[in-house]
Amino acid sequence: MMSERPGVQLAVSAEPSPVxxxxxxxxxxxxxxxxxxxxxxxxxxxxxxxPVLWIVVFGNVFSRVRAIPTGNVxxxxxxxxxxxxxxxxxxxxxxxxxxIWERDLGIVHxxxxxxxxxxxxxxxxxxxxxxxxxxxxTIIYLVAFLxxxxxxxxxxxxxxxxxxxxxxxxIFATLSFIVACLVKxxxxxxxxxxxxxxxxxxxxxxxxxxxxMPHWLQVVAYLNPLTxxxxxxxxxxxxxxxxxxxxxxxxxxxxxxxxxxxxxxxxLYPTLVR
Amino acid sequence: MSTSDTAVTNSAEATGLGGDAFAIETFDLTRRYGDxxxxxxxxxxxxxxxxxxxxxxxxxxxxxxxxxxxxxxxxSEGTASVAGFxxxxxPARVRRSIGYVPQALSADGGLTGWENLNLSAKLYxxxxxxxxxxxxxxxxxxxxxxxxxxxxxxxxxxxxxxxEIAQAMLHRPAVLFLDEPTIGLDPVARRxxxxxxxxxxxxxxxxxxxxxxxxxxxxELCDHLAIMHLGKVAxxxxxxxxxxxxxxxxxxxxxxxxxxxxxxxxxxNYRDVRATRRTxxxxx
Numbered sequence: 001m002m003s004e005r006p007g008v009q010l011a012v013s014a015e016p017s018p019v020x021x022x023x024x025x026x027x028x029x030x031x032x033x034x035x036x037x038x039x040x041x042x043x044x045x046x047x048x049x050x051p052v053l054w055i056v057v058f059g060n061v062f063s064r065v066r067a068i069p070t071g072n073v074x075x076x077x078x079x080x081x082x083x084x085x086x087x088x089x090x091x092x093x094x095x096x097x098x099x100i101w102e103r104d105l106g107i108v109h110x111x112x113x114x115x116x117x118x119x120x121x122x123x124x125x126x127x128x129x130x131x132x133x134x135x136x137x138t139i140i141y142l143v144a145f146l147x148x149x150x151x152x153x154x155x156x157x158x159x160x161x162x163x164x165x166x167x168x169x170x171i172f173a174t175l176s177f178i179v180a181c182l183v184k185x186x187x188x189x190x191x192x193x194x195x196x197x198x199x200x201x202x203x204x205x206x207x208x209x210x211x212x213m214p215h216w217l218q219v220v221a222y223l224n225p226l227t228x229x230x231x232x233x234x235x236x237x238x239x240x241x242x243x244x245x246x247x248x249x250x251x252x253x254x255x256x257x258x259x260x261x262x263x264x265x266x267x268l269y270p271t272l273v274r
Numbered sequence: 275m276s277t278s279d280t281a282v283t284n285s286a287e288a289t290g291l292g293g294d295a296f297a298i299e300t301f302d303l304t305r306r307y308g309d310x311x312x313x314x315x316x317x318x319x320x321x322x323x324x325x326x327x328x329x330x331x332x333x334x335x336x337x338x339x340x341x342x343x344x345x346x347x348x349x350s351e352g353t354a355s356v357a358g359f360x361x362x363x364x365p366a367r368v369r370r371s372i373g374y375v376p377q378a379l380s381a382d383g384g385l386t387g388w389e390n391l392n393l394s395a396k397l398y399x400x401x402x403x404x405x406x407x408x409x410x411x412x413x414x415x416x417x418x419x420x421x422x423x424x425x426x427x428x429x430x431x432x433x434x435x436x437x438e439i440a441q442a443m444l445h446r447p448a449v450l451f452l453d454e455p456t457i458g459l460d461p462v463a464r465r466x467x468x469x470x471x472x473x474x475x476x477x478x479x480x481x482x483x484x485x486x487x488x489x490x491x492x493x494e495l496c497d498h499l500a501i502m503h504l505g506k507v508a509x510x511x512x513x514x515x516x517x518x519x520x521x522x523x524x525x526x527x528x529x530x531x532x533x534x535x536x537x538x539x540x541x542x543n544y545r546d547v548r549a550t551r552r553t554x555x556x557x558x
Contacts, residue, residue: 106376
């Protein structure tokens with residue numbers, strides 16, 4: 001019983017090492033997000049429908065048209081990693097809505113008044129977004145298996161695809177987080193979210209190769225993080241013949257983009273409660 | 275920022291907690307949003323171990339003041355120290371020394387009470403060995419032991435508030451800030467919250483600062499009151515002193531009318547009203 005321990009007991013915590021604190025707090029945030037995801041998987045399951053439709057309907061029709069040159073690889077196989085990247089993008093890009101929701105409640109205030117490192121709060125959210133990306137990868141593999149799509153099934157390539165999907169999800173969720181910090185209201189966020197999705201998707205190599213794009217669009221595509229994610233996933237799922245940059249370069253670029261976005265989000269997070 | 279204030283802060287930091295005579299000390303604390311002055315030269319002295327009330331209608335500057343004191347908002351002018359630490363120069367130390375219960379719902383409905391507390395324990399760096407005991411203690415103290423494993427979205431408004439206070443006191447802060455702690459609660463639940471706060475003060479000499487626009491809450495709970503009006507401190511003193519200063523037989527309502535020239539429900543813009551109603555509907 002508390003009342004049996006009287007006396008002034010002021011602020012407990014001897015300041016822990018920042019590195020330890022960072023990992024502990026990141027894990028704490030990721031853990032609660034994961035718990036909530038497991039308790040209510042409706043959203044994640046609903047979002048699984050879209051990539052399935054893209055592959056089953058769009059993919060099947062377009063493989064018959066044979067309008068898009070994909071070399072000796074079937075169009076269905078060519079687009080499968082693209083659709084994974086797309087579904088990762090679509091799942092993650094509206095992540096900011098949850099942040100605005102937490103701000104309309106008092107959860108963001110509570111977190112920001114705690115001594116937790118702001119960076120840990122951001123990375124924790126990113127890790128939980130990573131889980132969502134990995135779930136999308138699972139669904140895509142399931143579809144590929146059922147439709148007998150010709151992709152690689154080596155453990156290393158599968159592991160690489162999961163890491164890529166998680167990292168991609170972390171990138172777009174953090175981008176979404178930044179937008180949430182800037183617009184601060186749900187209505188505005190929905191508008192901006194819609195505005196970002198389509199250009200990111202179509203100005204990438206997700207469903208057609210960059211080589212068939214007009215020159216100006218190629219330039220845009222090379223500035224688009226999704227392009228590097230697709231390149232990495234396609235190389236891992238189909239083979240090195242598909243690679244424009246090499247998996248190493250792809251991962252280095254998306255990793256760097258994530259670190260930069262996370263730094264910006266860390267800076268902006270406190271402005272949500274001002 | 276004057277040099278004498280800096281000197282006070284430095285000496286407080288050198289001696290650690292309790293280095294100052296007051297748990298909260300502000301001098302001319304001001305916050306502007308463009309042309310609007312949300313808090314205007316707020317000067318307060320809150321003694322250790324006291325319960326202090328910021329009283330005023332929506333839009334009077336209470337929440338802005340609390341946001342500055344809890345390091346969410348930087349002041350435009352003026353200085354303040356909380357538990358001996360300067361809010362601008364040592365915000366991280368201030369955060370370690372305080373607990374905060376926002377007006378809006380801050381417990382996560384998708385988690386259990388226990389999980390909410392465990393999150394706070396981790397974010398506040400409470401060592402693993404102590405976490406379980408602290409959480410059990412806090413649940414018992416707030417009469418939530420039987421509900422620790424239940425999802426917070428099944429809780430009543432009063433239980434949610436008690437859980438939020440439990441989260442805020444888990445690390446035994448020197449100063450506890452509560453923004454409208456009993457808004458939207460029924461009379462029994464309100465009284466229950468008051469009793470918990472009084473006991474926190476009794477057991478841990480915790481300093482408590484609340485904002486409220488409820489006169490009965492100010493009267494029963496607070497040792498000292500500051501009446502805020504249009505961003506300024508209009509009057510300050512004990513509830514009894516304030517009443518005496520207005521005249522024999524005066525109530526706090528009379529005090530409020532006297533110092534602000536209006537009635538308490540008058541102010542507040544669309545956003546305040548929306549926020550308040552939302553909180554009430556969520557807690558109700």
